[in-house]
Amino acid sequence: MPIPSDTHGSLAELHGFGTDPGALSAETYIPENFPKNGPLVVVLHGSTQSPESYDLGSGWSTLADECGIALLFPGQRNSNNALGSFNWFKSGDIHRDRGEPLSICQMIKQVVDDHAVDPSRIFITGMSSGGAMTSVMLATYPEVFAGGAIIAGLPYRSAENLMEALVRMKGYGGPSDRTLDAHVRDASDFRGRWPTISVWHGGSDKTVDSSNADSIVRQWQKIHDVEGPPTRVEKVDGFPHKVWCDDTGRAVIEEYMITDMGHGTPISAEGAEGLGEASKFMLEVGISSTRHIAKFWGLTQ
Template sequence: MLDALTGFGSDPGSLRANTYIPEGFPDNGPLVVVLHGCGQSAESYNNGSGWSTLAEECGVALLFPEQRRINNLLGGFNWFEPGDSHRGLGEPLSIRQMIRQVVDDYAIDPTRVFITGLSAGGAMTSVMLATYPEVFAGGAIIGGLPYRTADTLMQAIFRMKGYGGPSDRRLGALVRGASMGAGGWPTISVWHGGRDTIIHRSNAESIIWQWQRIHKVKGPPTRVEQVDGFPRRVWCNAGKRVVIEEYIIRRMGHGTPISSRGDDGLGEEGKYMLEVGISSTRHIARFWGLTPETPRSVRRERPTVFYKSTA
């Protein structure tokens, strides 16, 4: 059960906020912000993804911003609206205010704040990472879209289907200009279904190109691995730090990849919560250093050339 967070600021985006703080949560612990997709609630996304279970295991505080139907009939975040995609405005400012309140209330380590989301929540994750990069150590975008790929509902529909969009160079410039030089760039984790018919997988490629320019890691991945039977592509910077990772889950449609069975199982199957044998929640937490566990099965392969899709 999540707890409501109130009084967190002016809330210009008119959002709800919920938290999950595990028992015995220590001072200077980490915070993960979790954004649900359309047709979901904070509770349903938490139940499906298993974030609160992992929070108990690893001592992680959770913040769940939640959309109101009065703002969006589908219950999704308004990632494409100009008033909800810029620093200091609308929904991004509301989420920033929530984060500030939770950080203060629970003595969160401000250098260990992370954000993830699915679909519209994934697209809003892109917004938050671009507009408030200094706030986040890392972000994970699941079935989402790049920052400022659309500025109207009609554009959003076309981009979701994989049509049009800013050039690769423009995508990078949009992120660079979004935070007014606030500084600091988070690491990026990208997850997408290979058979996603709601948000075309070319959007995952565009997210990679957008952040390759920010992290100065253009070109093919540094390495390719097999993790729990799925390919993981990794880009490392000049200091050999992993700054971008990507999982394309073949044969998966639109949703969050989960693995709910066995000793390491998390979450439960449901609408847009897809049982595919790999837990994005657990692997994202590992990528962020929130759990000491090593992936169960990692096989390294030779790097492959990164081609732009013509779709």
């Protein structure tokens, strides 16, 4: 039996979720209106952030109250990474059944068991190092997730040490498209229906170059059998939006490039539909990535 949770503000700490080889923390938000067989969204914070600060900025718990969504917030410890970043580039933390990915998977299982989550409606999102770890989770445990959203992140196994990570973040070098595709296919034995992919990036990001967004799209195009130009190109809330649909018409990859935005999560905090709160790396640009991601996953109307 798991140890009872301790409440800290709006998030509750999750204990006893497994062996936790990545030595991560875990917090949850389960709204009062969460239904049996409801969905779960896993939310990964960025460097120098905490689960609480990322939730406040992104507005996920507010949306969870609106729509009856369970939330899980894995947290990094400074003892693992001085900047509080998920270790998306370390060999011990980028493979299935090891390190941080296994810890996150153990957390998910505990929340699914504790709250009767629908295992076919589990999603994951993250920003910066959390976005890069989202890439890791989607590749290493594709059977767990129906969809993922990578914000200001990088492709899976684009770097495998700190020096490579710093170079890739600036948009230099990196594996070929063929190698990136092979990395995902080799990360597990999965050959079923792959998770859908939502990619968000600032066009003026000086921390993680926006070329990484295009690399993420290309990493998943062949996986989803949607190589080539997008099915449609449009503007949403004034920003370029590309969508790739499979041969059934289902949208399987989307990309938002937020023109002139720097490094961070796009939010829209104003008005009746406003979510979140602007702060460092939580950038008020007039489009809520949280709302649009949830809509892409079919969690909102």
